[in-house]
Amino acid sequence: MGAALLIQRWYRQYVARLEMRRRCTWNIFQSIEYAGEQDQIKLYNFFGYLMDHFTPASSERNLISHIFRENNICRNVDWERYFCYKSIEVPKLYSGPHLSFPITCSNAAELVEAFKNKQQLHSRYVLQLLGETWRLLRILPNISQISTCHSKEITICGDLHGHLEDLLLVFYKNGLPSSEKPYVFNGDFVDRGKDSLEILLILFSFLLVYPNDVHLNRGNHEDHIVNLRYGFTKEVLGKYRLHGKKILKLLQKIFSWLPLATVIDNKVLVLHGGISDTTDLHLISRVDRHKYVSALRPPKRKRQNRSGMTDSDLEDDDPTTKPVDSSRRRVHSLTHSSSTGTRHEVQRRSLQGLNNRVTCSVEEELKERRRQAGLSQSYGDLRNSLANSDSDPDSGELLESYGDEWKQIVDMLWSDPMPQDGCVPNEVRGGGCYWGPDVTEEVLQRHNLTLLIRSHECKQEGYEFCHNRRVLTIFSASNYYEVGSNRGYQANRATRALTLRQSVGRTERSALRALREKLFAHKSDLISSFQEYDPENTGLISLGHWACAMEAVLRLGLPWRVLRTQLVGDTLDGMLDYHLWFRELAITEPNTEVSLLETMYKHHSNLETIFRIIDTDNSGLISFEEFRQTWKLLSSHLQTEISDEAISDLAVSIDFNKDGSIDINEFMEAFRLIEKILGHIDYSYRPLSIGDHNNIMT
Amino acid sequence: MAEDKESAEAIVSEVHKKIRAAFDVFDHEFNKTVDVREIGTIIRSLGCFPNEGELHDVIAERLTVNRAYVHEHREDNNGTYLTKQIEEEEPTGYIRFEKFLPTMTKVLMERKFRPIPEDLMLQAFEVLDKQKKGHLELEELTKYMTQEGEPFTQEEMEEMLSAAMDPDKNLIFYKDFVSMMTVDDPR
Numbered sequence: 001m002g003a004a005l006l007i008q009r010w011y012r013q014y015v016a017r018l019e020m021r022r023r024c025t026w027n028i029f030q031s032i033e034y035a036g037e038q039d040q041i042k043l044y045n046f047f048g049y050l051m052d053h054f055t056p057a058s059s060e061r062n063l064i065s066h067i068f069r070e071n072n073i074c075r076n077v078d079w080e081r082y083f084c085y086k087s088i089e090v091p092k093l094y095s096g097p098h099l100s101f102p103i104t105c106s107n108a109a110e111l112v113e114a115f116k117n118k119q120q121l122h123s124r125y126v127l128q129l130l131g132e133t134w135r136l137l138r139i140l141p142n143i144s145q146i147s148t149c150h151s152k153e154i155t156i157c158g159d160l161h162g163h164l165e166d167l168l169l170v171f172y173k174n175g176l177p178s179s180e181k182p183y184v185f186n187g188d189f190v191d192r193g194k195d196s197l198e199i200l201l202i203l204f205s206f207l208l209v210y211p212n213d214v215h216l217n218r219g220n221h222e223d224h225i226v227n228l229r230y231g232f233t234k235e236v237l238g239k240y241r242l243h244g245k246k247i248l249k250l251l252q253k254i255f256s257w258l259p260l261a262t263v264i265d266n267k268v269l270v271l272h273g274g275i276s277d278t279t280d281l282h283l284i285s286r287v288d289r290h291k292y293v294s295a296l297r298p299p300k301r302k303r304q305n306r307s308g309m310t311d312s313d314l315e316d317d318d319p320t321t322k323p324v325d326s327s328r329r330r331v332h333s334l335t336h337s338s339s340t341g342t343r344h345e346v347q348r349r350s351l352q353g354l355n356n357r358v359t360c361s362v363e364e365e366l367k368e369r370r371r372q373a374g375l376s377q378s379y380g381d382l383r384n385s386l387a388n389s390d391s392d393p394d395s396g397e398l399l400e401s402y403g404d405e406w407k408q409i410v411d412m413l414w415s416d417p418m419p420q421d422g423c424v425p426n427e428v429r430g431g432g433c434y435w436g437p438d439v440t441e442e443v444l445q446r447h448n449l450t451l452l453i454r455s456h457e458c459k460q461e462g463y464e465f466c467h468n469r470r471v472l473t474i475f476s477a478s479n480y481y482e483v484g485s486n487r488g489y490q491a492n493r494a495t496r497a498l499t500l501r502q503s504v505g506r507t508e509r510s511a512l513r514a515l516r517e518k519l520f521a522h523k524s525d526l527i528s529s530f531q532e533y534d535p536e537n538t539g540l541i542s543l544g545h546w547a548c549a550m551e552a553v554l555r556l557g558l559p560w561r562v563l564r565t566q567l568v569g570d571t572l573d574g575m576l577d578y579h580l581w582f583r584e585l586a587i588t589e590p591n592t593e594v595s596l597l598e599t600m601y602k603h604h605s606n607l608e609t610i611f612r613i614i615d616t617d618n619s620g621l622i623s624f625e626e627f628r629q630t631w632k633l634l635s636s637h638l639q640t641e642i643s644d645e646a647i648s649d650l651a652v653s654i655d656f657n658k659d660g661s662i663d664i665n666e667f668m669e670a671f672r673l674i675e676k677i678l679g680h681i682d683y684s685y686r687p688l689s690i691g692d693h694n695n696i697m698t
Numbered sequence: 699m700a701e702d703k704e705s706a707e708a709i710v711s712e713v714h715k716k717i718r719a720a721f722d723v724f725d726h727e728f729n730k731t732v733d734v735r736e737i738g739t740i741i742r743s744l745g746c747f748p749n750e751g752e753l754h755d756v757i758a759e760r761l762t763v764n765r766a767y768v769h770e771h772r773e774d775n776n777g778t779y780l781t782k783q784i785e786e787e788e789p790t791g792y793i794r795f796e797k798f799l800p801t802m803t804k805v806l807m808e809r810k811f812r813p814i815p816e817d818l819m820l821q822a823f824e825v826l827d828k829q830k831k832g833h834l835e836l837e838e839l840t841k842y843m844t845q846e847g848e849p850f851t852q853e854e855m856e857e858m859l860s861a862a863m864d865p866d867k868n869l870i871f872y873k874d875f876v877s878m879m880t881v882d883d884p885r
Binding site for chain 2: 002003004005006007008009010011012013014015016017019021023309418419420428544547557559560561
């Protein structure tokens with residue numbers, strides 16, 4: 001009937017427009033978020049470059065080098081002593097849960113209840129629980145093998161990202177983990193949400209109770225460097241003021257010991273990010289996974305180590321760390337080239353040669369390190385650079401195996417699928433790759449598998465099949481970006497209290513708010529870009545030009561024309577008065593110099609991350625000396641002069657409360673002052689590439 | 699004359715940019731392709747009102763990347779062999795922007811799939827409302843939408859009801875519904 005058809009046609013058009021709006025909102029959030037991730041990796045590369053750029057003058061190198069690796073040469077025994085909980089007393093007033101070890105399933109259930117009721121676990125129990133977890137993880141293999149013969153169903157849970165409500169909902173709908181209810185938790189337990197630690201404690205306690213039925217895979221957020229930026233570090237330090245640092249240090253070790261993947265029934269591969277064309281599970285099962293404390297950085301290189309032994313070597317030596325399944329490890333050390341004996345010899349040799357080599361081959365070394373740190377480069381080049389490295393021939397083999405291994409791990413934790421065939425570097429995230437359906441087929445076939453289950457990407461419906469249903473992405477954190485913006489798989493499928501319209505509206509508003517903030521932060525760049533299209537200074541530009549300028553400055557890859565209606569109000573004959581527009585856009589106009597405030601806001605999260613990196617003991621304070629060294633490095637890198645004296649004076653004057661050290665607020669203020677002295681500091685560098693004229697490093 | 703040409707070019711250029719912007723929203727991998735199943739949304743978001751059949755024609759005729767041909771052999775009354783090419787029901791694959799752009803430009807320039815004016819929409823509802831009550835019952839609307847025309851899926855029906863229906867009375871006051879939907883999106 002004609003009328004029905006008409007109504008259907010009209011309604012479907014309406015739904016399409018709504019879907020378009022929802023997509024745009026999504027894109028806003030994603031692009032702002034990914035821009036953050038890229039920044040993070042750039043920042044990391046930046047410090048890596050700084051570290052390599054300086055000749056090993058002791059104090060400067062030490063500062064940066066201990067950002068990247070543990071300075072203390074400790075055995076596990078020493079670590080155990082450091083992490084010991086026994087001296088911590090639990091006061092009688094404590095009303096939270098008490099744990100006893102070995103932990104029982106009623107303990108674990110108690111913990112869930114306690115966290116549901118917003119209680120906090122005492123630091124003594126936290127350290128005890130984490131200590132036990134660490135000990136268990138050390139004997140687990142890189143790839144867990146599980147089968148469904150015992151229980152028919154295995155529940156796989158995607159990214160939780162600190163959202164306790166989601167985990168609780170999963171448990172409510174599916175039941176708590178047990179021998180009859182096995183679970184695989186597929187990484188990204190922490191960051192963004194505010195209950196990351198509680199989630200970890202719950203997962204670890206069930207892991208301890210049911211070690212054969214609960215499996216954890218490492219995600220790209222189980223990484224202390226990423227945590228500095230995305231909130232987990234802050235959360236822990238806020239909740240545990242006295243013991244937070246210890247807890248974070250222990251967690252660093254735990255993260256590095258988390259298994260990398262799970263295989264079910266020899267048929268289904270479950271891991272956090274994805275694969276690449278070079279993924280080799282046999283290689284991965286043989287690596288020393290704990291060497292990769294952060295997936296953003298390859299493991300400690302022998303060259304840099306000035307005292308002769310890495311503590312990973314010592315860990316191998318240490319009898320207390322001999323795993324239960326020692327036979328497997330022994331076989332590994334015999335067949336694999338990086339056996340303990342050989343490694344020691346090679347180290348000593350390379351150290352002796354170090355001084356000679358430093359002066360003449362530091363440039364090659366730099367180039368190679370840059371290439372390694374610059375993840376934007378193709379993996380082919382990386383392989384070549386490693387193969388052609390003119391370093392010590394023996395360590396050459398080690399370097400190659402490190403680079404290879406490192407790439408495998410980064411790929412597993414950071415990659416995303418794409419619809420086209422092939423395998424290309426993942427430029428958006430800055431790490432891992434995009435892989436196509438042909439790669440899926442090949443890798444699955446090569447390993448005799450039938451399905452790949454992964455997480456890592458937020459999916460609006462909570463899950464998504466791709467690559468001819470050979471790849472399944474699942475994502476658990478509902479409301480990942482905003483109330484109602486997605487429906488977490490394994491949670492919230494049923495509840496759709498808001499109509500589609502309302503939900504889109506709310507999400508849209510918060511995305512637009514986030515976008516407006518970004519616009520405000522880039523105001524002067526935007527204005528100058530607009531002025532380029534307005535040579536006669538009429539104050540008006542066309543909407544087409546507006547869209548071009550927005551993209552040129554913000555580089556968010558957003559559909560500005562589609563978003564235009566939400567961002568721009570009235571126009572005169574299609575021309576926009578951009579000054580007026582900004583005035584209307586601004587929520588509050590600060591009294592202080594607008595340009596500095598903008599820069600501050602723009603770099604706020606970078607600055608905070610830098611601060612936390614420098615503050616290596618996570619005390620919340622940095623010493624004058626650390627401050628001075630850092631500024632010296634930064635200013636020389638940026639090729640501006642600043643004398644020692646000036647920096648010292650600055651440090652003293654910044655310490656507003658005169659307590660001999662600098663806290664984060666003082667640090668931010670310092671940046672603002674430095675900017676006045678040095679002029680505009682541009683942090684928008686990119687990884688090195690030849691002929692990149694925007695790159696301030698050249 | 700030159701001025702006319704310039705303005706015509708300018709118009710086409712603007713149209714191209716609009717199409718590009720809408721396309722990009724669904725280009726998840728930033729490689730100028732979109733999943734064919736999103737083409738309908740893109741076309742509609744550009745202000746067109748095709749029905750499902752028309753959409754299918756546009757895709758099948760001009761855009762589909764993968765075509766599966768099935769030959770159906772039949773004898774007609776004269777004993778002559780007829781071969782018919784039947785394309786696969788569900789088009790799969792990806793549409794490249796280079797293919798989409800000329801097709802969509804033509805659609806927009808020729809003003810195909812014009813919008814439905816509000817009063818026509820109202821009339822359509824009134825046709826369904828045989829008793830001229832001013833509203834439709836839940837069962838009535840569901841029956842029409844899921845059995846007539848190009849039927850709604852279960853999910854589409856639920857969505858429409860969540861937007862259109864008064865939950866206390868289970869009635870659809872279509873006059874309000876139509877005006878709400880038409881005002882909603884300023885273009």
